[in-house]
Amino acid sequence: MANSQITKRAVAVSLKQRMEHTPLEKITITDICDDCGLNRKSFYYHFQNKYELVIWIFEEEIGRPIREKVASNRVSLSLAIELCEALASERGFYANALRVTGPGSFREYLAHQMQPMVLRSLSMEHVPSLDRDETTYLISEFFLSSLYRWLERTPPSSAEAFLEGFSSASLALAKRIQHLLEKPTE
Template sequence: MSNSVITKRALAAALKEMLQTTPLEKISIAEICQRCSLNRKSFYYHFHDKYELVEWIFAQEIGDALFEEMQDTIHVQLSLAFCRYLYENRAFILNTLHVSGSGTFHDYLCQQIQPLVKRTLATSQKSIPNTDDAALMVSQSFLSAVYQWLRRVPPEKPEQFLSELISVAEVLSVRIQQLLAPPPKH
């Protein structure tokens, strides 16, 4: 293993340990470096900021492989694998996901989810005028649901969360279609 990977892993382990009890916005790069006995120069050699380190952690643990596999198709098993990772890494996810804005983990996940949603919308028989906006809305809604789920004490198991989310989406879809349907002609 290269020194670069060893350094990145040390920084990642330090940050993940700190995220067990402290929100990301309250953790400084100096504290991360101090925790793993590295200097700030080492940190900045590998990462632009702590948000990039969070993205690297996620990508190493599940992100890249999962989102690559989802490029072809999204199915329940992949969604369940994603939810299981979130559940098993609850403190890490909660202390990173609630920070939103450009360059944050929330933004990164949104950017990962949006192409999946756009591809799904593209397969629809109905024309969606602005798939970019729709994909952003769905991605943000999903991340909000995930955040609310993980905040529950204790959160439901991933299988139950995913099942409930699918049920709610189905019910809302039917109801919205009913509301938007043209009135019957007499």
């Protein structure tokens, strides 16, 4: 294994261990480097910040294989279950990572990664009045908020139960919104 990969993996292990008990926002680059016996310059040679490191960890562990299946048009319930189970296997780390919002965050990254899948599943090409980017981003955020809450539960329900509950809640919300929009104004 190249030295670059060894360094990245050591930094990743440090961050994951710290995130089991410390919120991501409170972990410093110095903390991570001290754990690994590295200097800050070494960290910044590989990553711009700790949020990029979280995304790298996700990509190495889960993201790349999932994206390959999505690219081959194999988006299915079993793929969603696989993603949820992979996140749940390290739920402390991923719940902590999803808690952080804003530009460059893991949550924002995942929301953008989900947008093409959401667009495909909604068949929105026939609905010109909707802003596709905004709509798919909001749906992605709704899913990620639900996913975060699921990962925070002790113990979480099964991935299947989570996805079934999410689906039911989504349908109920959509029906309620449709009902409110169809109601005549008084």
